[in-house]
Every structure is written in C-alpha cells, then in structure tokens.
Amino acid sequence: MIMKCFCCDREEEEEPKTSKNSSSSREYPWKIYPLKEILHATNNFSDDNKIGEGGFGSVYWGQTSTGTEIAVKRLKAMSAKAEMEFALEVEILGRVRHKNLLGLRGFYAGGNERLIVYDYMPNHSLIAHLHGQIAEDCVLDWEPEDEHNDRIRRGNRVSRSIYILCLSNHK
Numbered sequence: 001m002i003m004k005c006f007c008c009d010r011e012e013e014e015e016p017k018t019s020k021n022s023s024s025s026r027e028y029p030w031k032i033y034p035l036k037e038i039l040h041a042t043n044n045f046s047d048d049n050k051i052g053e054g055g056f057g058s059v060y061w062g063q064t065s066t067g068t069e070i071a072v073k074r075l076k077a078m079s080a081k082a083e084m085e086f087a088l089e090v091e092i093l094g095r096v097r098h099k100n101l102l103g104l105r106g107f108y109a110g111g112n113e114r115l116i117v118y119d120y121m122p123n124h125s126l127i128a129h130l131h132g133q134i135a136e137d138c139v140l141d142w143e144p145e146d147e148h149n150d151r152i153r154r155g156n157r158v159s160r161s162i163y164i165l166c167l168s169n170h171k
C-alpha cells in the first residue's frame with residue numbers, strides 16, 4: 001500500500017540533511033543510508049525492535065547516533081513485485097512532504113537488501129484509530145450540530161473515502 005496514513009500529532013523536527021547522494025536537480029530531503037548506520041540504529045534488526053509486519057516486510061524501530069527515532073522497513077524477499085513496491089514507495093514518499101504524511105528519511109539498496117527509512121510515528125496507524133482499542137476509546141461524532149461540525153463531518157467523509165480507498169487497494 002503506497003498511501004501511508006499515520007496519525008501525526010507531532011512536533012516539527014529538524015529535517016535530515018540532504019546528502020551528496022541525493023538528486024542535484026531537486027533538493028530531496030532524504031539520503032542514501034550506509035547499511036552500517038541502519039544496522040547500528042536497529043540493533044541488527046533485533047526482534048525486540050520489531051514494531052510491525054506488512055505485506056512486503058517487517059518494520060523495525062531504531063535510533064540514530066544523533067538520537068532521532070526512525071522506522072525501518074526491511075523487504076523480506078526480493079521479487080519483481082517487491083522491487084516495484086520499494087521503488088514506488090521511495091519515489092512517491094521522496095517527493096511528497098507534509099506534516100500529516102509519513103516522512104521518508106532515506107533508503108538503502110544493495111545486494112538482496114532493500115531498506116526504507118521513515119520518520120518513526122508513535123501514534124499508531126489510521127487503521128488502529130478506526131478499529132481496535134484506540135477506536136473504542138475515541139468515538140467520532142458524525143452528526144453535524146452547527147456549521148463548524150458540518151465542516152468536520154465533511155472532512156470525516158473525505159477521510160472515510162480515503163480510508164475505504166486504502167482498504168480496497170490493500171486487497
């Protein structure tokens with residue numbers, strides 16, 4: 001799934017420095033990570049650091065030497081489909097930058113290893129907020145009471161449509 005919906009209630013933090021490896025025609029705020037740096041940050045992809053599992057690989061929490069928290073997706077098997085997912089994700093997230101979208105910090109590609117480094121999002125995914133314990137604790141009110149609530153309701157409708165789109169793409 002390319003559209004990454006995380007609930008971002010986060011402070012603005014310093015962007016990673018654009019590396020010499022990044023495109024010179026456009027200043028992308030990502031970098032190509034040395035494998036060593038990612039291994040060090042994730043404690044060699046220790047099971048204790050594992051925070052999730054997706055269709056294409058496992059996601060690990062990590063911390064860089066400067067103390068920045070990161071999430072690293074490690075593609076589990078090299079296949080044409082996985083390679084395509086990797087390329088698309090890096091390409092799209094590398095171009096889009098918004099405080100409510102998951103930020104790409106960089107990637108590593110070498111041998112059979114494909115790693116994508118994101119900002120770590122501690123607030124769980126949109127799906128976790130719409131389902132499960134978090135959803136039970138925080139029920140959205142869909143009923144408009146006044147103009148302000150009506151705007152929120154319309155916003156919720158859009159979010160719902162995006163969510164449904166995400167789900168249908170996910171199948």
Ligand SMILES: Nc1ncnc2c1ncn2[C@@H]1O[C@H](COP(=O)(O)OP(=O)(O)OP(=O)(O)O)[C@@H](O)[C@H]1O
Pocket residue numbers: 001002051052053054055056057058059071073102118119120121122125
């Ligand atoms: N940047 C992140 N910060 C915190 N947790 C994350 C981050 N990225 C992924 N996760 C966790 O890892 C899980 C798996 O993420 P991943 O992106 O691999 O899967 P997905 O989007 O559900 O599926 P797909 O493989 O189809 O993209 C997420 O549900 C989430 O719990």
